[in-house]
Amino acid sequence: MSLLERELLVVTGKGGVGKTTLATALGLLAADRGLRTIVVEMGEQARVPELFGLPAGEPGTETELAERLWSISIDPDRALLEWLQALGGRVSGRLLASSSTFQYFAAAAPGAKELVSMVKIWDLTQAKRRRGRSYDLVVLDAPATGHALGLLDSPRTFGAIARVGPIAGQADRLGKLLEDPTRSSYVAVAHPTEMAITETLELQQRLHDQLGRELDAVIVNGVLPQRFSGPELERLGPAPDGTANGAGGTRGAGGRGTSATAIRRSAVVAAHAVSDRARFQHNQLARLRRRKFDVISVPFQFAAKLDLAAIGSIAEHLRRKL
Ligand SMILES: Nc1ncnc2c1ncn2[C@@H]1O[C@H](COP(=O)(O)OP(=O)(O)O)[C@@H](O)[C@H]1O
Ligand SMILES: [Mg+2]
Structure with missing residues (x-):
């Protein structure tokens, strides 16, 4: 089964190894194969629309990049704030608006931000969304390895705290998605150096220990x-x-x-x-x-700047292997 034939494809690896580049290339390839695909960036950055010469949309909004291809950027702080606000009556808006309260909550509930962000990603994988269009494939351009593992572990770390209420059910459904090899896949990106490959072996071990999953593929990027x-x-x-x-x-x-x-x-x-x-x-x-x-x-792409054309040629290269 191709890596692309799942609901969620997680792209992880150290910072600067080419995760965003490859998540975009994988997205291009999937869209070209007829899959309605969305690339998810985490944090405040939104580099993907820029690669397509488009202005970055507001965080949390879906930007159409090309035929069957969209992107979205999810900022964990903002996602948590929205989630707290959606609790509505239970927490006063004024209280939340105070950043010290927010910081206090974020610190008191480790894993909450991560869980709320992952629940948003889970929502994107749903065939029938309450709001918005549905996608065949969600490509997650995950943060650097340590943070990514925290995200992937969030159904357990935070789910254990919130055993009751809506979040408990969501944590459970998210956990099922992350653990099921027929529904999600994991790809590591690494540079072809000894240390990077050693770190990839460690990532494999941690993924195994945390989720009982293996890396479905390792993309070694920048090979001469x-x-x-x-x-x-x-x-x-x-x-x-x-x-x-x-x-x-x-x-x-x-x-x-x-x-x-x-x-x-x-x-x-x-x-x-x-x-x-x-x-x-x-x-x-x-x-x-x-x-x-x-x-x-x-x-390795010998180009002064890695533009869309260069990413397209990486996608072309991946086509033969995926
Ligand atoms: N195969 C490649 N050949 C040449 N440059 C690359 C290649 N892949 C990525 N790059 C460049 O390396 C830098 C880091 O890539 P990026 O995708 O932003 O990494 P990450 O998202 O992991 O931080 C960028 O400047 C990108 O254009
Ligand atoms: Mg990146």
Whole structure:
């Protein structure tokens, strides 16, 4: 069953590894396959509409990006405030409007913000929503790993406090969605470095311990192409002295000399450095594959700025693998 054929697809990983980029690419791919899809960003940011050249809508509103593709940004503080306000008569509006009361409540009920945010996401997965359109797939561009695990654990952490009332039922239904492999899937995004891959293995363990779930796929993002074969590198000759082997750069390459030898020397240094790094990255991919992960590598995009066209080409690349 494809990752996209679920109600919810959670994209997680460290900050800056490409979660938003990949959540958008996955959204484009799903919409292209005929699924009505919404990409959910968390927090105050709304980068996805910007990628489509659209102004970010108000937090909590759905923005149409393309055919069958929408995005929304959910801010946990705001979601909690709205939820408290919706309790209506039970809590006075004036009391809530005071930020110290709000902060007090947020601190006294750990996991409440997360749960209320996740309930909003759960609502987006519902075929028949009380308000708003329905979606076939919700792609969650989750916050960085630690926070994401807190979100995913919220039905348990907060649900235990609120055993009664509407929130208890919601926590329960949300928990069922997150635990059911036929309804939700989890994807980790990681850079092809040793530390990032080690962290992904830890994430897998925590997901297993918390939810009894496994990562459905690991997307290794920013993989360099292997441009030269072994014999080709041999023909180039050994890297000149003082060059980096492994992850190093090409410092000193070029210099001021522009003689043919200097240029040739720089090219040889660069060829070896890139090749060493690509080899190292491919070893990290192999490390994941040995552990039977479904590994999807996404090439590094050589573009000054990753625009919609570049994200589209990542989606195209994913199409063959998903
Ligand atoms: N495959 C890629 N090739 C090149 N640059 C990338 C790639 N994926 C992401 N980026 C760039 O890396 C930066 C971080 O990506 P982003 O999706 O915002 O990460 P996150 O959401 O995990 O913080 C952005 O500038 C993005 O354009
Ligand atoms: Mg992001």
